[in-house]
Amino acid sequence: VVDCRVCGDPNSILRFAFIEFTDEESARAAVSLSGTMLGYYPLRVLPSKTAIAPVNPTFLPRSEDEREMCSRTIYCTNIDKKLTQADVKHFFESICGEVHRLRLLGDYQHSTRIAFVEFAVL
Template structure:
């Protein structure tokens, strides 16, 4: 079974049941079925995390959050019922990867993916498949240096956007390649 991403592989097709017309009682019920997991080793995948929690209840959604390059990340896991979420709390302290995870009752439901941020056409999807996001680029490194670095390892760069501000001493880049 596939977990994560945009709705793939979930029993409910990944569609969220919480929207502006949903009653507060229904929202509270979804929150009671959701746990917050912290201190997740950066090498642990959504699939591995969900596999741990499938042992205590049926998982509806598993959403990994945080910078994938950070040592520790966090996640939200929603179960079909409150019993699954309560049982999941007992997994706090279980070592997954190199660290014991912390499992707490969630204060929020899993936020739905905003469809306006997703690629809408085949061209946009294809462009996304050829684009990488790069962080922690020293401000002394020029756009030409970044382009040369990626072209020497990965292939011809079609477009490069190097972004930064005055508050941070590093920058980020979106690098779009000619070939995927």
């Protein structure tokens, strides 16, 4: 995982994360995990349409490297708040491949968190 960013209202269980992987293959493998139980909640994993970047268009991917980074990144919602960043990284690496960057976001007032996972290889 290269990077991970959690978004949404911190007081809601409907938060989500963007996870950037080092490669597209790892990101695809992560997407196939949607519905898998992680802790007490099933994951919802969807492909991201952008890299982990601010909404400001000047920060959207401008180079081939940045676009390639987008293709290796997924975001994952509904992650049990009791899981650590290491738990989530191990989960994705054991099934999908090397995680280049992972960002696990959320607070402990809600039952779930979100993560951004970037895989190492396409």
